[in-house]
Amino acid sequence: MNLSGLLSQFLAIMAALLLAPLLTGWVNQWRAWLQNRSGPGLLQPYRMLRKLFIKESVVAESASPLFRMAPYVAFGCMLLSCAIIPTLSTDLPLSPAADAIALVGLFAMARVFMALAAMDIGTAFGSLGARREMLIGFLAEPALLSVLFTASLISQSTALTEIVENLAHRDFVLYPSLAFAGIAFCLVSFAENARVPVDNPTTHLELTMIHEALILEYSGRHLALIEWAISLKLFAYSCIGLALFFPWGIAEAQAPVALILAIPAMLFKLAIGGFLLALIETLCAKMRIFRVPEFLATAFLMAVIGMLTHFLLGS
Amino acid sequence: MDNLITQLINLFAAVILMLAFAMLSQRRILTLIHLFTLQGLTVVASTVAVAYVTHQHHLYYSAALTLALKCFLIPYLLHRLINRLNVRWDIETLINIPTIMLIGIVLVVFSFNLALPIAKLSASIARGTLGIAIACFLLSFMMMITRAKAVPQVIGFLSMENALFFAATSATYGMPMVVELGIALDVLVGVLILGVFMFQIREQFDSLDISHLEKLKED
Numbered sequence: 001m002n003l004s005g006l007l008s009q010f011l012a013i014m015a016a017l018l019l020a021p022l023l024t025g026w027v028n029q030w031r032a033w034l035q036n037r038s039g040p041g042l043l044q045p046y047r048m049l050r051k052l053f054i055k056e057s058v059v060a061e062s063a064s065p066l067f068r069m070a071p072y073v074a075f076g077c078m079l080l081s082c083a084i085i086p087t088l089s090t091d092l093p094l095s096p097a098a099d100a101i102a103l104v105g106l107f108a109m110a111r112v113f114m115a116l117a118a119m120d121i122g123t124a125f126g127s128l129g130a131r132r133e134m135l136i137g138f139l140a141e142p143a144l145l146s147v148l149f150t151a152s153l154i155s156q157s158t159a160l161t162e163i164v165e166n167l168a169h170r171d172f173v174l175y176p177s178l179a180f181a182g183i184a185f186c187l188v189s190f191a192e193n194a195r196v197p198v199d200n201p202t203t204h205l206e207l208t209m210i211h212e213a214l215i216l217e218y219s220g221r222h223l224a225l226i227e228w229a230i231s232l233k234l235f236a237y238s239c240i241g242l243a244l245f246f247p248w249g250i251a252e253a254q255a256p257v258a259l260i261l262a263i264p265a266m267l268f269k270l271a272i273g274g275f276l277l278a279l280i281e282t283l284c285a286k287m288r289i290f291r292v293p294e295f296l297a298t299a300f301l302m303a304v305i306g307m308l309t310h311f312l313l314g315s
Numbered sequence: 316m317d318n319l320i321t322q323l324i325n326l327f328a329a330v331i332l333m334l335a336f337a338m339l340s341q342r343r344i345l346t347l348i349h350l351f352t353l354q355g356l357t358v359v360a361s362t363v364a365v366a367y368v369t370h371q372h373h374l375y376y377s378a379a380l381t382l383a384l385k386c387f388l389i390p391y392l393l394h395r396l397i398n399r400l401n402v403r404w405d406i407e408t409l410i411n412i413p414t415i416m417l418i419g420i421v422l423v424v425f426s427f428n429l430a431l432p433i434a435k436l437s438a439s440i441a442r443g444t445l446g447i448a449i450a451c452f453l454l455s456f457m458m459m460i461t462r463a464k465a466v467p468q469v470i471g472f473l474s475m476e477n478a479l480f481f482a483a484t485s486a487t488y489g490m491p492m493v494v495e496l497g498i499a500l501d502v503l504v505g506v507l508i509l510g511v512f513m514f515q516i517r518e519q520f521d522s523l524d525i526s527h528l529e530k531l532k533e534d
Contacts, residue, residue, distance in 0.1 A: 173322060174319070174322035174323060174325070174326050176322075176325045176326045176328065176329030177329070179326060179329050179330065179333070180329060180333065183333065293413065294340075294412055294413050297413040297416055297417075298336075298340060298416065301336065301416045301417075301419065301420055302333070302336075304420055305332065305333075305336070305420070305423060308423060308424065308427055309329055309332070309447070311427070312427045312430070312431075312443060312446045312447070313325045313328075313329075313443045313444070
């Protein structure tokens with residue numbers, strides 16, 4: 001571990017913490033524009049976070065310590081996953097702590113705690129949301145793992161930093177298997193981030209909400225942490241997508257100049273990605289919940305075919 | 316440069332397989348026709364790429380023929396057909412779609428395994444894509460089997476022809492021109508005849524459900 005490694009690690013964490021709400025704001029802004037509304041402004045997520053942190057946090061009488069703990073666990077999981085994803089540089093001292101498989105585990109842990117906390121209060125909506133969330137989760141995880149495995153097969157490593165180093169800094173090669181993995185990854189990230197074809201992030205309608213039902217009982221700083229964790233999750237998923245499929249611009253180890261250039265590159269890629277997300281969300285209609293298994297089965301299938309294509313066409 | 320184009324051919328092959336799966340999972344006839352047109356375009360693109368790398372001029376002609384036929388004429392005929400039959404939306408599948416997809420994976424594994432030893436015998440640049448071509452062939456075949464209505468079955472038949480054409484291009488740089496012209500005409504005439512057939516089926520049974528054809532007598 002050296003100074004430049006520490007610096008790039010620190011930069012990566014700070015970028016995630018500060019830019020994640022901005023990305024959410026950017027997506028919401030574009031969603032509003034595309035739907036002919038005037039948007040709430042790019043900085044709205046920051047204002048909401050400040051408001052929620054100032055407000056008093058009200059907890060139900062029947063809540064156990066688990067309920068108070070869950071927001072911190074979720075936030076911690078998301079922050080750690082943002083720290084090990086190579087967003088700006090592949091020189092991350094924390095990255096040996098968790099590889100791609102552990103990353104999926106981190107997402108799963110956050111999800112399990114949120115689901116348990118939602119059930120903890122004992123309201124009907126909480127357990128309804130928790131069940132739906134776990135339904136989506138158990139279908140999305142194998143697909144996400146297969147996507148990451150496809151990338152690992154190409155670069156012979158499950159560490160995200162090494163995958164990116166292999167993809168970004170070698171000769172340019174077109175990988176057909178990554179095309180399949182890319183589509184599968186898009187489908188999975190819509191499901192995991194509670195985006196429109198699967199779940200509407202702005203709805204509060206009992207029958208259709210999945211994610212909102214989970215956090216209905218939270219308020220004050222707990223809700224702020226959860227909202228921040230949701231933004232971090234969107235940021236983390238966008239960065240995994242960018243790192244696997246558009247890895248150009250991410251700095252190597254021992255390259256301070258590239259590290260400075262990596263920041264505008266990442267902002268540019270995230271801006272385009274956020275716009276595309278808003279566009280797809282506007283163009284799609286929300287699915288019935290019983291269509292979701294079919295949607296995620298397609299994602300899993302695409303990812304598996306990606307792996308098979310890798311073996312057939314070689315590299 | 317040639318290396319990059321070879322990779323491009325592999326990428327096109329992957330896109331064709333992806334579109335075959337998309338067609339397999341599609342519920343709407345109109346989208347099915349759009350997917351079929353896209354698949355035709357991808358086949359044309361990969362044929363042009365093979366022709367460019369190998370300097371086989373007759374492949375340009377067959378690509379042009381495929382473009383005219385499968386991207387313009389046949390989709391146009393299909394659009395007219397579904398407008399006149401008034402069946403733009405619904406398709407029922409005989410097995411539910413996730414199961415079809417899982418069987419699809421098995422078919423892909425089977426054909427990839429089947430193609431590996433064959434591809435070793437071939438010397439063409441796109442030999443790796445033979446497995447994908449076989450997989451697309453089997454998937455279109457399964458689409459014909461699992462659909463209850465006549466129009467999706469015809470589209471399945473046409474996409475099977477796409478897969479065969481792609482297999483011929485990737486394994487042996489295409490068939491002789493005479494054979495290709497013959498097949499193209501066959502497909503065109505096939506679509507016309509099947510179109511007439513569909514009108515007859517609907518006249519007779521008031522629906523396009525093929526299972527009515529199993530009855531031999533009026534009851």
